[in-house]
Amino acid sequence: MATSNPEARPLSRGQVELIDAMVRASFVTMAVLTRTAAEHDLSLTQLRMLAILRDRQGAMSELADYLGLDRSTISGLVDRAEKRGLLRRTPNPLDGRGVDVALTSEGIELAHRGAEQIAQALSPMTRVLSRVEARRLVALLERMFGPDGAYEP
Amino acid sequence: MATSNPEARPLSRGQVELIDAMVRASFVTMAVLTRTAAEHDLSLTQLRMLAILRDRQGAMSELADYLGLDRSTISGLVDRAEKRGLLRRTPNPLDGRGVDVALTSEGIELAHRGAEQIAQALSPMTRVLSRVEARRLVALLERMFGPDGAYEP
DNA sequence: CAATATAGTTGGTACTTCCAATCATCTCAA
DNA sequence: TTGAGATGATTGGAAGTACCAACTATATTG
Numbered sequence: 001m002a003t004s005n006p007e008a009r010p011l012s013r014g015q016v017e018l019i020d021a022m023v024r025a026s027f028v029t030m031a032v033l034t035r036t037a038a039e040h041d042l043s044l045t046q047l048r049m050l051a052i053l054r055d056r057q058g059a060m061s062e063l064a065d066y067l068g069l070d071r072s073t074i075s076g077l078v079d080r081a082e083k084r085g086l087l088r089r090t091p092n093p094l095d096g097r098g099v100d101v102a103l104t105s106e107g108i109e110l111a112h113r114g115a116e117q118i119a120q121a122l123s124p125m126t127r128v129l130s131r132v133e134a135r136r137l138v139a140l141l142e143r144m145f146g147p148d149g150a151y152e153p
Numbered sequence: 154m155a156t157s158n159p160e161a162r163p164l165s166r167g168q169v170e171l172i173d174a175m176v177r178a179s180f181v182t183m184a185v186l187t188r189t190a191a192e193h194d195l196s197l198t199q200l201r202m203l204a205i206l207r208d209r210q211g212a213m214s215e216l217a218d219y220l221g222l223d224r225s226t227i228s229g230l231v232d233r234a235e236k237r238g239l240l241r242r243t244p245n246p247l248d249g250r251g252v253d254v255a256l257t258s259e260g261i262e263l264a265h266r267g268a269e270q271i272a273q274a275l276s277p278m279t280r281v282l283s284r285v286e287a288r289r290l291v292a293l294l295e296r297m298f299g300p301d302g303a304y305e306p
Numbered sequence: 307c308a309a310t311a312t313a314g315t316t317g318g319t320a321c322t323t324c325c326a327a328t329c330a331t332c333t334c335a336a
Numbered sequence: 337t338t339g340a341g342a343t344g345a346t347t348g349g350a351a352g353t354a355c356c357a358a359c360t361a362t363a364t365t366g
Binding site for chain 1: 162164165167168169170171172174175176177178179180181182183184186201221271272273275276278279280281282284286287288289290291293294295296297298
């Protein structure tokens with residue numbers, strides 16, 4: 001499956017270096033996130049789900065779209081989080097098939113603490129940059145990946 | 154588990170923005186990696202293992218250290234990859250307990266194709282930056298995360 | 307209103323990951 | 337030099353993640 005190169009354009013040396021650096025940086029970042037999540041007995045996916053539900057609440061299927069996961073996966077994910085008291089299912093009043101999901105106050109609190117702790121865990125790295133460098137880096141990352149919440153590519 | 158803040162130092166607005174941007178960028182990057190790996194029926198961990206073994210081969214325990222995983226996890230990971238013909242176990246001649254792992258030619262080829270394909274998949278993003286910007290971004294990422302192969306934090 | 311589409315759940319499979327226990331081998335100190 | 341403990345790897349058991357296929361119940365539409 002996947003024939004080698006449907007239409008491979010050659011990459012410059014600089015491009016490759018940037019890709020390597022970005023991949024490395026992402027692995028380190030994700031390792032920090034995973035470790036932090038684990039300290040609260042959360043998987044990375046669970047933590048991400050909390051982060052998403054902190055801002056916007058809604059239907060199971062929306063959650064599936066945001067997370068890029070199958071609906072059946074969401075069922076299990078929500079099951080376990082609900083059993084822990086982090087969120088609640090409520091039937092959608094407008095659509096008899098639909099189920100809405102919202103964080104409990106406990107879930108909100110955990111989402112906040114998690115975010116705070118991730119920031120603390122990453123700050124030793126971000127602190128090595130000066131204010132100007134940090135701003136420059138943010139600008140470059142946003143150029144590459146889009147300015148906001150576009151979690152999916 | 155994990156009392157709120159052992160020693161939380163407040164973060165500046167700029168710090169927080171950088172952390173958010175970095176986390177977002179990492180999620181997008183990892184999603185690309187995961188998708189690319191899946192196209193070859195590989196998990197992200199498997200792909201990472203191949204990438205590591207492409208450069209340096211060695212003992213199971215070294216692999217565990219590089220990947221930051223328990224040794225028992227490595228056993229299973231290597232089992233499945235070996236069954237697929239991607240790598241081979243050989244007893245370490247100097248230590249009767251040790252087992253060394255090395256990619257087969259098939260594994261090497263897959264690792265190469267994977268890396269190439271990831272680069273292609275990420276290049277639409279990296280291409281939006283000019284040569285100078287790309288170089289600047291690499292420099293900033295390396296300042297933050299260390300210059301090389303330090304996959305672990 | 308019947309046909310079809312959609313929302314969510316369930317069951318099955320495969321994989322990841324951990325921990326605890328085990329086996330073999332190695333190392334070191336009495 | 338041998339016996340106690342350390343180390344390398346595997347196994348088994350458990351819980352979680354994630355997919356697909358099949359199903360139920362409700363909506364939508366021709």
